[in-house]
Amino acid sequence: MGLLAPTVLILLGLVLYPFFYAIWLAFSDKAVGSAGRYVGFRNFAYVIAWPQFSAAVFNTVIFTFSAVALKFVLGMSVALVLNQRIRGRNFFRAFLLLPWVMPAFVVYLVWRWLYDPLSGLINYALIDLGLVASPIAFLSDRSTAMPSVVVAHVWRNFPFYAISFLAGMQTISQELYDSAQVDGASRAQQFRYITLPGLYQIIGVVLLLTTIQTANAFEPVYLLTGGGPSDATMVYTMLVYVMGMVNLRLGEAAAVSTLFLPLLVGLVLAVTVLLHRKANA
Amino acid sequence: MARPAIRRTRREFIKESATLAAGAGAAMSLPAPAAAQRPKLVYWCYQFLKASDDARADFAREWAKKNNVDLQMTMVPWKEFMPKITAAIEAKATPDVVESGAVELRGRGQLLDVTDVYKKVEKANGGWVGNAAKFMLEPDGKVHHILYGFQGFMLIAREDMLKEAGISKPPATWVDMLDQAKKAQKVPRVFGMGIPVSNQTDSSVWEDIMKSYGARLADEAGRKVILGDFKGAVWEFLDYFTEVWKAGVLPPGVTTWDNTMNNSTYQAGKAVFILNPVTVSLWLEANNPELLAKTAHYTYPRGPKGQIHPVNFGSRSILKYTKVPDVAKQFLLDSMEASKMDRELSVSQWGPVLKSYLAFDVWKKKSFMKGLVEMSQRGEPEGHPDVFNDAWREQATNTTTSRMLQRIVVDNWPRDKAFAEMIDVLGKIYAKYA
Numbered sequence: 200m201g202l203l204a205p206t207v208l209i210l211l212g213l214v215l216y217p218f219f220y221a222i223w224l225a226f227s228d229k230a231v232g233s234a235g236r237y238v239g240f241r242n243f244a245y246v247i248a249w250p251q252f253s254a255a256v257f258n259t260v261i262f263t264f265s266a267v268a269l270k271f272v273l274g275m276s277v278a279l280v281l282n283q284r285i286r287g288r289n290f291f292r293a294f295l296l297l298p299w300v301m302p303a304f305v306v307y308l309v310w311r312w313l314y315d316p317l318s319g320l321i322n323y324a325l326i327d328l329g330l331v332a333s334p335i336a337f338l339s340d341r342s343t344a345m346p347s348v349v350v351a352h353v354w355r356n357f358p359f360y361a362i363s364f365l366a367g368m369q370t371i372s373q374e375l376y377d378s379a380q381v382d383g384a385s386r387a388q389q390f391r392y393i394t395l396p397g398l399y400q401i402i403g404v405v406l407l408l409t410t411i412q413t414a415n416a417f418e419p420v421y422l423l424t425g426g427g428p429s430d431a432t433m434v435y436t437m438l439v440y441v442m443g444m445v446n447l448r449l450g451e452a453a454a455v456s457t458l459f460l461p462l463l464v465g466l467v468l469a470v471t472v473l474l475h476r477k478a479n480a
Numbered sequence: 481m482a483r484p485a486i487r488r489t490r491r492e493f494i495k496e497s498a499t500l501a502a503g504a505g506a507a508m509s510l511p512a513p514a515a516a517q518r519p520k521l522v523y524w525c526y527q528f529l530k531a532s533d534d535a536r537a538d539f540a541r542e543w544a545k546k547n548n549v550d551l552q553m554t555m556v557p558w559k560e561f562m563p564k565i566t567a568a569i570e571a572k573a574t575p576d577v578v579e580s581g582a583v584e585l586r587g588r589g590q591l592l593d594v595t596d597v598y599k600k601v602e603k604a605n606g607g608w609v610g611n612a613a614k615f616m617l618e619p620d621g622k623v624h625h626i627l628y629g630f631q632g633f634m635l636i637a638r639e640d641m642l643k644e645a646g647i648s649k650p651p652a653t654w655v656d657m658l659d660q661a662k663k664a665q666k667v668p669r670v671f672g673m674g675i676p677v678s679n680q681t682d683s684s685v686w687e688d689i690m691k692s693y694g695a696r697l698a699d700e701a702g703r704k705v706i707l708g709d710f711k712g713a714v715w716e717f718l719d720y721f722t723e724v725w726k727a728g729v730l731p732p733g734v735t736t737w738d739n740t741m742n743n744s745t746y747q748a749g750k751a752v753f754i755l756n757p758v759t760v761s762l763w764l765e766a767n768n769p770e771l772l773a774k775t776a777h778y779t780y781p782r783g784p785k786g787q788i789h790p791v792n793f794g795s796r797s798i799l800k801y802t803k804v805p806d807v808a809k810q811f812l813l814d815s816m817e818a819s820k821m822d823r824e825l826s827v828s829q830w831g832p833v834l835k836s837y838l839a840f841d842v843w844k845k846k847s848f849m850k851g852l853v854e855m856s857q858r859g860e861p862e863g864h865p866d867v868f869n870d871a872w873r874e875q876a877t878n879t880t881t882s883r884m885l886q887r888i889v890v891d892n893w894p895r896d897k898a899f900a901e902m903i904d905v906l907g908k909i910y911a912k913y914a
Contacts, residue, residue, distance in 0.1 A: 231566045232588035245908070250901060316732035317750055333668060336732040341890055344736070425679045428735035429886035444563040445877045447584065 224453035231447040242454035246442070252455070254430040255438045259459070262349060262434055263414045263466070269353045270409065271402075274360020279390070281361070282368045292365070299358040307422035310351035314338050314423075338424050344431045352419045356412075360405055367401035368394060403474035410466050414459075435459045519804045520550040521811060524565075526579035526794060527555035529759050531766070532828035536579075539820055540811075549807060556580065559739075569799075576802040577811055582625035582795045587870050591624040592798040597809050598623040601816045605834035610857040612833045615793055625797035626812050628821070629830020630856040632791030633685065633755040639776035641670065641752050650778040654689055654720060657753060657781050661729040664752045672729030674751030676737035676882075677889070683882035684862075685755050686721070688790060690881055691865065692783025693717040697875065697906055702867025703914045705906045711899070716784065718888070718895055725889050735886055747771070755780075759829045761848040777848045779855075791859030794830055831856035871913040880905055 225242055229235030246252050281292055298306065313320050316334035325331045337347040375393050384392070417436040420426060426433035426441070435455060443452025523540055527533050533555060544551035554575070556564055561580040568574045569590060578585075585591050598616060602608060612630070616623045635650070635657070642648075645664040651657035661672025676683045694713035699706050707714070724730065731745060746754045747763060749771060754760065764772035780789040796815065798808040814820070818836045825832065826842040831852035843853050863872040880902050887898035 230588065232569050232585070232590045249908070250905060317745065318748065334732055336735075339733045339735040339890075424736045425738060427679045427886065427890075429883065429890035431890070441878070444566060446874050447562065447566060447588070448874075449566075 221453050222457055224449055225457040227450050229450045229453075231449065235450060238450070242450045243458065246451055246454045246458065251426075251430050251433050251438055252458075254433045255435040255455070256459075256462070258345065258430075258432060259414060259434045259436075259462075261345060262352075262416070262420075262432075263410060265346075266349050266352050266356075266413050266416075267406065267410055269349065270357045270360050270413075271406070273353065273357040275364055277357070277361040278364035278368060279394075281365055292362075295358050295361055297358075298355045301355070303355065303418040304422065306355045307351060307419055310347075310354070311338070311423055314347055339428050341428060341431045344424055344428060348419050348423050348432050351423060352413070352416060355419075356409070359409065363401055363405045364398060367398045371397040399474060403471070406470050406474065407467060410470055411463065414463055414466060518548050518550040519807045520552065521577065521804060521807055522575040523551060523553045523811070524556045524561070524575045524578045524580075525553055526561075527557045529762060529827075529829055531762070532824065532830070535824040535827055536815075539815065539824070543811065543814055547807075547810070549811075572801070574799040574801045576804060576808045577796055577798055579794060579796055582797040583868065584870075584873065585797065585799075586618075586624045590800055592800045592802060592805060592808070593622055593624060594626060594798060594809060594812060595621070595623045597626055597812050600813055601626060601834070605816070605818065605836040607835050609832050609835060609838065610859060611861065612793075612856075615861055616795075625795040626816065627793045627795045627833045628816060629794040629825070629828065630791045630833060630852070630859055631757050631794060631829055631831065632789065632855050632859050633757060633780065634851050634855065635778040635780060636746060636754050636756055636758075636760055637776045637778060638664070638670075638749075638752045638774060640774040641666075642776075650776070651781050654692065654781045654783055658720070658724055658727065658729065661752055662727050665729055667728060670750055670752060671731040671745075672727070672752050673724065674731060674742045674745040674754040675734065676739075676742055677730065677734050677885050678737045678882060679879050680737065680739045681877065681879065682737075682739045682742060682756075683879050684876055686885060687876070687881040688780075688788045689720070689783060690714060690717040692785060692788040693720070694783070694785035697866045697872070698910055700867070702869045702872060703910060705903060705910050707906060708903050713785070714899060715895065721885055722888075735890055757829045758848055758852065762827070762829060765846075772848075775848070777851045779851065788864060789855070789859055790862045790864045791831075791855055792862050793833070831859075869913065871910045874909050874913075875906055878905065878909070880909075 224235070226237055226239065227235035228238045228241070277295065281288060281295070285291075312318070314322075314337040316322055316336045316339075319334075319337075321337070322331075322334040326334065335343065337343045371393065375397075376389055379389050379393060415436055416434070417440065420432050420434050420437045421440065424432045426437045439452045439455050442455060443449050521544065525533065525537055525540065537553060537555070540551060540553055543549070556579075558580055561578075562584070565574070565578065565581060565585070574590075582591065602613075608627075610630075612627050615627055616625060618624070637650070641664045642660060645660070647660050647663060651660050657673070665672035675685055677686065690713075693716050695707060695710040695717065697707050698704060731750065733741075742751070742754045742756055743760050743763070745751045746756070746760055747768065758777070761772060761775065761777065764775065780787055796812050798805065798812065802808050816834070818834075821834075821837055822840050822842075824830075825837065825840055826845075832838055832840070832843075833856065838853065842849055844850075861868045863876070866872050883905075884898045884902040887893040887901065888895060893901075
């Protein structure tokens with residue numbers, strides 16, 4: 200026990216101190232350069248009444264669910280394809296990782312250019328093909344802004360799903376598929392009764408990690424829309440950034456983070472419980 | 481041939497180790513080399529326009545060499561400055577000299593008093609230009625940052641396209657500007673007005689325009705929000721904005737433009753008018769002289785209640801935590817020296833802050849730089865006629881005016897609702913600082 204003490208102390212210091220310090224900040228009027236005084240629930244009342252807060256809650260939930268769902272579907276589809284014996288399989292597997300290894304900054308600036316209504320490639324192609332008459336402002340229209348941010352985020356992050364699922368698929372014995380084929384099981388049935396159950400543990404871990412990661416995503420919104428137009432893509436991480444790093448009101452920024460904590464914990468618990476039940480079914 | 485291994489007894493090994501340790505200890509107690517005793521100055525240099533940044537960085541290096549100072553310089557873009565300095569202050573690892581965020585840091589008591597430097601610079605250069613002193617002097621006569629340049633928006637226009645549309649005079653009012661933009665634009669290739677209506681600070685132009693229609697946000701003391709008293713002026717401004725929006729002179733996408741998009745749109749030849757500092761023109765000078773030859777630079781148009789033309793500034797300040805205050809002050813003083821500034825201003829976007837700088841050739845040589853002198857002489861502090869304080873700054877970084885406009889054109893909110901939300905937000909912000 201004594202031998203473990205230093206490690207436990209370091210872990211507690213690295214994990215618990217910042218966690219409780221952030222909560223303390225939420226109850227203080229801490230601004231940059233000031234010590235900060237205890238102000239009770241004042242910051243919470245302030246941020247809840249702030250017009251962008253409700254937009255941030257709504258948008259964070261929409262962004263997280265839609266992005267995770269799309270990444271899951273796309274990742275699973277690609278993994279299924281790359282699990283087949285196709286020509287150049289190893290090349291495609293390596294190629295698949297490209298979006299994921301590129302720096303987020305580069306990826307989102309490229310997407311920003313692709314979406315640009317004046318010089319972007321997507322509008323250029325759409326107009327050239329005669330599909331639209333005038334350019335579409337993908338990032339500046341309320342109806343297309345959030346889907347455009349989600350698409351860019353999914354493009355960058357789905358390879359992690361695909362590679363993880365592919366690794367899981369390769370641990371499933373081929374004999375199971377052979378037996379199922381002999382019994383006359385269709386491809387869909389094989390996926391439903393062999394592949395999916397065999398991947399539950401991996402799906403659980405991947406969904407758990409990426410739900411947290413997606414809910415905390417900052418770069419796509421910061422680099423593509425800045426939270427606009429008119430808060431249509433304002434997510435909570437962007438609001439925290441504006442309050443803490445732009446307005447220098449660390450207490451208010453910490454209050455936003457603290458208010459989102461139950462939501463994030465709830466999301467994680469929901470995913471964990473759901474997958475645990477499936478795995479034990 | 482292999483060398484025979486030298487075997488030592490344990491006693492010999494201990495003896496040799498002790499000798500080595502004693503030797504090392506003695507060496508460490510010797511006086512440190514001169515290099516290690518040089519004062520160290522950590523300098524965060526503002527990064528924006530390469531030629532201008534290089535000029536300041538080159539000077540700093542030369543200065544450090546001449547004064548035997550160990551200089552540690554980091555280029556920091558404006559957008560990254562506040563997050564970086566916030567972390568540095570909280571971690572108690574601050575630089576000595578910085579070139580951004582002086583007013584914000586001064587408001588939080590983070591800066592060293594440099595009144596003595598201010599007085600020396602003023603005396604050596606025949607005084608300050610325009611309102612420069614107003615930007616630095618505090619009510620108690622103290623100074624915490626030294627201005628080295630003014631920067632402000634100018635009306636930058638495609639003169640060739642305006643001439644082609646039969647327009648020969650610069651727009652005197654915002655309404656003139658809209659009329660000219662409508663006549664000269666060639667949609668969808670070239671749009672009339674490349675102005676953002678987004679959550680970025682370049683959208684503050686709309687606040688200036690609203691104020692030129694007679695509105696103001698807060699009272700003379702900068703504490704109480706009084707925008708609600710100016711509903712008539714705001715409505716007149718919103719009539720104007722609605723006309724701008726409906727005329728299709730704003731390029732698609734302006735509601736999410738970042739602060740670079742107005743520059744890049746003009747540089748790509750896709751806007752007739754933009755409101756921007758002369759950084760655009762300096763870029764054109766180096767990269768697209770043909771477009772620069774077709775470009776004119778005008779002063780800000782007027783509104784029905786006059787011209788509102790705020791300017792901001794570049795300044796240097798010293799963090800109060802510095803261990804080398806005298807070295808840092810000397811750096812501030814030397815960096816304002818006229819011959820050094822002559823070299824720097826000839827490749828920069830800055831207007832003159834000291835009277836001795838008015839004699840520089842750059843204001844005569846480059847036509848687009850002439851306007852900087854007038855801007856420096858007449859420009860008011862940001863926020864004018866409102867007081868530039870923490871509350872005004874927070875509402876400016878929240879782009880409250882632009883958000884009101886976005887509510888109207890993006891969310892189709894009625895004016896009353898958007899206006900009420902803006903007053904509510906302003907009230908919340910100003911109440912924190914009252």
